[in-house]
Amino acid sequence: MNDTLTMTELASELRSKAFGEMPDDIDLIVSSESANKAYLSGYVSMAHDLAPSYRSAVLATRDCASLVVSAADAGPAFDLLRDPGLIYRYGEFYFETAGGGEPKGYNVKPKAAFEDAAADALRSVKPSSGRVGIDRADGDLLWNLGRDFLGEDKVVDVTSEMRASRATKTTAEVKRLRRATVLVEEGFQKIIDAGHAGMTELDLAAMVSERMVAGGGVPRFVSVTSGPRSALADAYATPRKIAEGELIRIDAGCTVDGYWSDLGRTFVFGEPDTRQSKTYQAILAGIEDELAAVKAGVAANKLFEIAVSSVKANGIPHYKRQHCGHGIGLRAYDSPVVNSTDRTTLLAGMCLCLETPYYELNLDGMMVEDTIQVTSDGYEPLTTISRELFVIP
Structure with missing residues (x-):
C-alpha cells in the first residue's frame, strides 16, 4: 500500500x-x-x-x-x-x-x-x-x-x-478493495496451477488463505465446498477428498485496512459433464448480462431482474434468488442490495459485488461473483480473473 x-x-x-x-x-x-x-x-x-x-x-x-x-x-x-x-x-x-x-x-x-x-x-x-x-x-x-x-x-x-x-468510494478506498480482491485471485490462481484430484477442501482453503496472509490481508471467509457439499452456501471447508469430475465452489474474501473482498468461482478436476457445463453457462450468462446493464442511474432492482431473467432464459427456467449482488466497502454486505425491492439508484463511484449462484442439494452448486465500481456509462472491474468454469487437468 x-x-x-x-x-x-x-x-x-x-x-x-x-x-x-x-x-x-x-x-x-x-x-x-x-x-x-x-x-x-x-x-x-x-x-x-x-x-x-x-x-x-x-x-x-x-x-x-x-x-x-x-x-x-x-x-x-x-x-x-x-x-x-x-x-x-x-x-x-x-x-x-x-x-x-x-x-x-x-x-x-x-x-x-x-x-x-x-x-x-x-x-x-x-x-x-x-x-x-x-x-x-x-x-x-x-x-x-x-x-x-x-x-x-x-x-x-x-x-x-x-x-x-x-456509498461511493474514493481512489484510495478502491485501491484497498482492489488489493483485497487481488489476494483472493492469487489464491485461486494457485489452485489452478497446483490443484489436483485427491486434494481435500482444507488443502484448497489453505492455498487461498496463505496468499491472503502473505499479501497483507486478513482472511475473513474461505468457503471451499466440493461434490454434493458445493450446494451448501457459506460452509466451512472439511477434510473431504475431492474426486475427479466433482465441482468445487469457492467463495472467499479478506480485508485490507478494513476494506473487504468477496469473490466466487467454480472449479472442476478433470472434465465437467454436459449438465455441469450447461448449468454453468446459464449462470455465467446471467452475470454477464447483469454486468452489461451496470451504469450510473440504473436501479438496483433492475439489475436483479435482468440477472434472474437471463439465467432462466439461458438454461435454468426455475432459477430463484433472494439477491444477485450487494454493495461492498468497510462492510462485506453494504448498501445497496441487488434484489427485487431495493430501488436504490446506482451512483458513479459505488462498488458492488454481483453474483448468480445456483445450488442444487444432493447434487452440486456453482457460482461466479465479481466486484466492480460503477461509472457514469458502465463499470470498472476490480475482479480481473476469468469468469470461466476452471477445468483443472
Whole structure:
C-alpha cells in the first residue's frame, strides 16, 4: 500500500467527504458504528472481531477524530493516532511503559463504562457553537446521551448522511478493495496451477488463505465446498477428498485496512459433464448480462431482474434468488442490495459485488461473483480473473 494514502490520511479525506454531506452547521460527527469509526478515524479495531458486542465510538471534527475505546483497545488505537488526548478509555486493562518513558496517558484511570467515557469525550470536544451530528446506525445509546448532555436542539440525526458519504468510494478506498480482491485471485490462481484430484477442501482453503496472509490481508471467509457439499452456501471447508469430475465452489474474501473482498468461482478436476457445463453457462450468462446493464442511474432492482431473467432464459427456467449482488466497502454486505425491492439508484463511484449462484442439494452448486465500481456509462472491474468454469487437468 506504499503508493496510496496512509489510514490517517485517508480518514482526513473521508472526513471532508462526510462533512460535505452534512448540514452546514454540523461541527462534530459522533458514531458508534464500527465501520463509520474506521471511516472517520482510520482505526480498524480487532476488538470488534474478538467481541461483536464490543462498544466504541468516534467523535470527528473536520480536522481530527477522537476515539472512545476499551482500555485494552487503547494500545493499538494510540499506535495509529499517536496522541493520548484523542483517546477516551473505559474498563480495565494494564499496560506498562518500559525504560521510564512517557506513559502516554495510561497512568490515568479509565472510566468504568462506555457511557461514562463517551460523556467525557463529548464534554471535551463538543463544539462551542455548531451542532452535533449523531449517527444512529448502531442504535440510540449515543443519540440519547447526546440529547441529555447537549440538549435536543444541539443534536441532529445524520444516519442517512453518513450512509450517503460511504456509498461511493474514493481512489484510495478502491485501491484497498482492489488489493483485497487481488489476494483472493492469487489464491485461486494457485489452485489452478497446483490443484489436483485427491486434494481435500482444507488443502484448497489453505492455498487461498496463505496468499491472503502473505499479501497483507486478513482472511475473513474461505468457503471451499466440493461434490454434493458445493450446494451448501457459506460452509466451512472439511477434510473431504475431492474426486475427479466433482465441482468445487469457492467463495472467499479478506480485508485490507478494513476494506473487504468477496469473490466466487467454480472449479472442476478433470472434465465437467454436459449438465455441469450447461448449468454453468446459464449462470455465467446471467452475470454477464447483469454486468452489461451496470451504469450510473440504473436501479438496483433492475439489475436483479435482468440477472434472474437471463439465467432462466439461458438454461435454468426455475432459477430463484433472494439477491444477485450487494454493495461492498468497510462492510462485506453494504448498501445497496441487488434484489427485487431495493430501488436504490446506482451512483458513479459505488462498488458492488454481483453474483448468480445456483445450488442444487444432493447434487452440486456453482457460482461466479465479481466486484466492480460503477461509472457514469458502465463499470470498472476490480475482479480481473476469468469468469470461466476452471477445468483443472
